Amino acid sequence: MxxxxxxxAGYQGNDVVHELSFHVDEGETVMIIGSNGAGKTTLFRxxxxxxxxxxxxxxxxxxxxxxxxxxxIVRLGIGFVPAERHLFPRMSVGEHLALGAYPHxxxxxxxxxxxxxxxxxxxxxxxxxxxxxxxEQQMLAVGRALMANPRLLVLDEPTTGLxxxxxxxxxxxxxxxxxxGLTILVAEQQVPLALAISDRGYVLENGVIGLDGTSExxxxxxxxxxxxxxxx
Amino acid sequence: xxxxxxxxxxxxLQFGVLATGLTLVYGxxxxxxxxxxxxxxxxxxxVLLAMDAGVSLLPAVGLGLLAGGLxxxxxxxxxxxxxxRLQGEARVLLSLLLSLGVAFIVDGFLxxxxxxxxxxxxxxxEAVEILGVRMRTGSLVASGxxxxxxxxxxxxxxxxxxxxxxxxxxxNEEGARLVGIDPHHMLRIILVLSGxxxxxxxxxxxxxxxxxxxAGFSITVLALIVxxxxxxxSISGAFLAGLVLGIINSIAAAYIGTFLSLIILLVAAAxxxxxxxxxxxxxxx
Numbered sequence: 111m112x113x114x115x116x117x118x119a120g121y122q123g124n125d126v127v128h129e130l131s132f133h134v135d136e137g138e139t140v141m142i143i144g145s146n147g148a149g150k151t152t153l154f155r156x157x158x159x160x161x162x163x164x165x166x167x168x169x170x171x172x173x174x175x176x177x178x179x180x181x182x183i184v185r186l187g188i189g190f191v192p193a194e195r196h197l198f199p200r201m202s203v204g205e206h207l208a209l210g211a212y213p214h215x216x217x218x219x220x221x222x223x224x225x226x227x228x229x230x231x232x233x234x235x236x237x238x239x240x241x242x243x244x245x246e247q248q249m250l251a252v253g254r255a256l257m258a259n260p261r262l263l264v265l266d267e268p269t270t271g272l273x274x275x276x277x278x279x280x281x282x283x284x285x286x287x288x289x290x291g292l293t294i295l296v297a298e299q300q301v302p303l304a305l306a307i308s309d310r311g312y313v314l315e316n317g318v319i320g321l322d323g324t325s326e327x328x329x330x331x332x333x334x335x336x337x338x339x340x341x342x
Numbered sequence: 343x344x345x346x347x348x349x350x351x352x353x354x355l356q357f358g359v360l361a362t363g364l365t366l367v368y369g370x371x372x373x374x375x376x377x378x379x380x381x382x383x384x385x386x387x388x389v390l391l392a393m394d395a396g397v398s399l400l401p402a403v404g405l406g407l408l409a410g411g412l413x414x415x416x417x418x419x420x421x422x423x424x425x426x427r428l429q430g431e432a433r434v435l436l437s438l439l440l441s442l443g444v445a446f447i448v449d450g451f452l453x454x455x456x457x458x459x460x461x462x463x464x465x466x467x468e469a470v471e472i473l474g475v476r477m478r479t480g481s482l483v484a485s486g487x488x489x490x491x492x493x494x495x496x497x498x499x500x501x502x503x504x505x506x507x508x509x510x511x512x513x514n515e516e517g518a519r520l521v522g523i524d525p526h527h528m529l530r531i532i533l534v535l536s537g538x539x540x541x542x543x544x545x546x547x548x549x550x551x552x553x554x555x556x557a558g559f560s561i562t563v564l565a566l567i568v569x570x571x572x573x574x575x576s577i578s579g580a581f582l583a584g585l586v587l588g589i590i591n592s593i594a595a596a597y598i599g600t601f602l603s604l605i606i607l608l609v610a611a612a613x614x615x616x617x618x619x620x621x622x623x624x625x626x627x
Contacts (some may be wrong), residue, residue, distance in 0.1 A: 158520075159519075160516060160519070160520075179519070179524070180516075180519040180520060181518075181519045181520075181522050181523055181524045181525075182522075184519070184520060184521065184522040185522045190520055192516070192520070195517075196514050196516045196517030196520060197513075197514065197517060198509070198510050198513035198514050198517055198518075199513060199514075200509075200513060201506070201509060201510065201513060205506055208503070208506065209506055209507065209510055209518075209521050209523075210521055212503065212506075212507060212521050212522050212523055213503065213507075213522065215503075254521065255520070258521065258522065
């Protein structure tokens with residue numbers, strides 16, 4: 111479904127990620143593991159069109175999307191939830207969900223799915239995003255992305271700034287989406303959580319992929335255990 | 343005093359519409375348009391020339407609004423193109439310099455071709471008494487139109503998909519792109535809207551007092567003051583500031599003197615910024 115080939119990208123001519131290649135198949139949940147500064151955010155921003163890539167190709171469902179603007183990539187079916195969330199502080203929950211469906215009218219069925227997934231959002235339809243807690247904002251960011259009925263959901267560190275209990279709640283929601291057949295690509299530092307719901311994973315270190323495999327293989331790998339699972 | 347306050351409300355509503363046109367363009371695209379007042383004056387001249395040529399009032403006003411909108415579009419496809427390649431502060435500065443250049447050229451041309459001309463629309467006849475004050479019909483019609491424009495703007499931004507999309511770009515441009523909104527497309531729409539608003543202000547103002555061919559810069563300065571006091575990028579702030587400053591201006595003009603009213607407005611603006619740096623309803627960055 112998503113095919114990344116030899117992708118390099120960075121800021122002001124300095125590449126942060128170097129010739130990355132990986133793929134995500136339909137229905138899969140794939141995680142990108144990496145510590146701070148490994149290049150996860152740069153990679154995702156380049157895939158989703160928020161950052162121009164310096165070389166390489168990104169193909170989504172057979173269409174070459176490298177170089178397309180973010181607003182066009184979204185409409186092709188990639189929903190992106192950045193770590194900073196990029197919500198609209200002075201707009202209400204309801205307005206966010208309506209905007210998620212832009213340029214179309216919100217589809218009532220999709221709205222139902224999103225509100226069932228995050229009942230909290232239904233209670234707070236009129237609340238302004240800027241006044242919500244971190245966990246609620248994360249739910250809203252995911253809900254907004256889902257309103258466009260994406261084929262692929264890309265999440266950059268969905269647990270950033272969340273207390274452990276909320277972080278596991280966020281992953282429970284992702285697991286539900288996965289069960290509904292949504293394809294998911296998630297970057298995470300909190301590896302145990304991501305491992306539990308992923309089919310496969312790639313380990314990103316200093317802008318290159320150091321290791322890849324199924325979640326079981328990665329969980330058993332001594333390097334992953336030492337660096338990301340805190341097991342020696 | 344009642345008379346001054348009523349006059350102030352009439353003026354303040356116009357200030358609000360005026361500032362909305364400027365604040366939206368700034369809030370949405372980081373573009374400061376110093377040729378804004380000239381857009382209003384050109385629209386007024388279009389109405390004037392159309393009526394000179396025998397066109398009747400309403401179609402002439404329609405042509406003026408059309409001219410305002412086209413001027414906004416013209417800015418978007420000409421001088422703002424290099425501006426769009428820049429980001430942040432550099433973008434504000436370049437837009438400010440280029441639009442100032444446009445303002446000088448337009449001012450020079452208008453003064454040369456139409457010296458001493460001014461648009462003055464006569465609407466209705468008898469004065470009407472309100473709260474014991476005789477108000478001219480022109481003032482009432484102008485305020486009615488302005489209130490209608492306010493209602494349309496409110497509806498647009500609160501209840502339509504387009505309005506929500508525009509607000510989302512002001513709130514967070516990257517977030518807007520992530521829901522599939524093209525920020526530049528929205529900015530173009532807003533530039534056209536701002537031109538139409540400038541034209542509406544020119545037309546409604548001319549029902550109360552003549553809009554002179556030289557009025558461009560003072561209109562821009564007024565719009566800037568109201569925008570800063572209301573908070574850059576805030577529509578409701580622009581209206582609140584417009585009303586407050588309109589009333590202050592009328593009271594100052596009545597009790598102190600017209601020649602000092604602009605200075606008093608500036609002092610009011612400066613005080614607001616000292617107390618609330620983001621403006622009355624602005625957001626802190």
